[in-house]
Amino acid sequence: MMKTRQAIKLCSFYELPEMIGQVFSVGGEEIVIFRLTDGTVRAIENKSPHPKGGILSEGLVSGHFVYCPLYDWKISLIDGNVQAPDEGRVKTYNIEVSDDIVNLIFDE
């Protein structure tokens, strides 16, 4: 089967503040994107995998990680993995920046 690729425009790259989560609702899923200090943009689901389900857009970003605001789990913004000693994983999404536009990419 041929893969279809869908790009959803989210926002302007230059207007995106660094390290502050921006939340988008896409297809019923809540996604948070972060512009990191290295200039990349990362997208993950906006919910900690911890049973309390903290809101990750309110978390503190350091390097390629976000710290959940509730219990401080450290979550990779690259692969979504919760770092030891905690465990779990959040969904990650593909982002592409072209010109000034930040796009969410779905390959189906």
Ligand code: FES
């Ligand atoms: S809600 Fe517990 S670590 Fe996020």
